[in-house]
Amino acid sequence: MVELVILLIAAGDGFSGWASLNDTVMGGRSSGACSVGSDGLLMQAEVVAEGGGFVSCRSPRWNPPLDLSTAGAIQLVLQGDGRRYKFAVATSDLAGKLADLVPGGLRWVRDFDTQPTGTTTVRIPFADLLPTLRANPVSIPLRFDPSRVVQMQILHSRFAEDGSENIGFQPGPLRLLVQKLEAVP
Secondary structure (H helix, E strand, O other), rough: OOOOOOEEEEEHHHHHOOEEOHHHHHOOOOOOEEEEOEEEEEEEEEEEOOOOEEEEEOOOOOOOOEEEOOEEEEEEEEOOOOOOEEEEEOOHHHHHHHHHHOOOOOEEEEEEEOOOOOOOEEEEEEHOOEEEOOOOEEOOOOOOOHHEEEEEEEEOOOOOOOOOOOOOOOOOEEEEEEEEEEEEE
C-alpha cells in the first residue's frame, strides 16, 4: 500500500519560472502579468471579454515530470477576488503526447471559486479533473495520471470546465495571489 503524503510544489518565492499566458496569443486584448515574491505568485490583469477572454499564469514545463502519485488532490492557498478560476494540469502520458499535436494540448481542469477578501483554501481531487482540448471537453474515456505531471496553470476564463460560459467570469481588473500549491492526500 502506498502511503499518501503532502508534497509542497511551490510556496512564496518558490513559484520562480511561472509566466503569464493570455488571450493575446489568439488575438484577444486582455493584459496580465505574473510576478513572484515572498508572498507567492501574484497574477494581476485587465480582462477583456471580446476576442478571447482569458488570462493565466502557468508553470515552466517540468522535466522529468512531477510524480504526484502518493497524493490524491491538489490544494491551493490563495487570496482571491470573488471570481471563479480554473486550475489546469498537463501530463506526459500517451494521451497528453498525442494532444500536444493540437495547440494548447490536453489539459485536465477544474473550476474553483475564491472569496472576495481573505484567504481561500481550495482542494481539487485528482478524480474531479476533467480532460479538455482548447476549453472543450474530451468525450473519450481517459484517466488522469498523477505520476506524469509536466505543467500546471491557473486561469480566469470566459469558459468553464465543461466548455459552457463561466458564471463567475468578470471582465475588468483582476488580482489573485497564490500563496501555496501542494499535492495532498
